[in-house]
Amino acid sequence: ENPFTCADCGQSFRYRSVLTAHQRLHTGENPFTCADCGQSFSYRCALTTHQRAHTGEKPFTCADCGQSFGYRSALTTHQRTHTGEKPFACADCGKTFSQSANLTRH
Template identity: 40%
Template sequence: QKLFSCHVCSNSFSTKGSLKVHMRLHTGAKPFKCPHCDLRFRTSGRRKTHIQWERPFQCTLCEKAFNQKSALQVHMKKHTGERPYKCEYCAMGFTQKSNMKLH
């Protein structure tokens, strides 16, 4: 049973939340901003999909691209050879602190 009607186009929805999301089509509202780029989305689900699949952070030295700036920064250490995290027992170097801790 569809209880919530759009006053603009007369579409009906079974929940108030569905009507609220639908109304964004008419108003143009896109309240969900990607934290990595300037794109905005009508629903949090579309933003989540964008973040998961879009890869706006491209390595300038190879073809790899990433969905987070921090992942690109870690990747760049492979090109530079930088290993800033050193094991205090054997001095082995790592590109990420988490890998050093696992070691």
């Protein structure tokens, strides 16, 4: 059950706190500011992730080769070099790519 509904878009949430955070997408409010560069974010977790750019922290490590990454998405992309997975396919020719940017460039 999701009793808290956004008046702007109608999306419903289980907790009021999640609705409050969601509403920042509509208002543009960014209350979480990086002390190093001044960039601001609507979610605390986004600030935490951003701060890795300043600290160099790389908490996501590839189990296959030991290489570390600052972002989970970067690890996911990297792991495709080991698995050979190519989830992005060209609708015109069928060629597949490991990264969406490569499909776009194609």
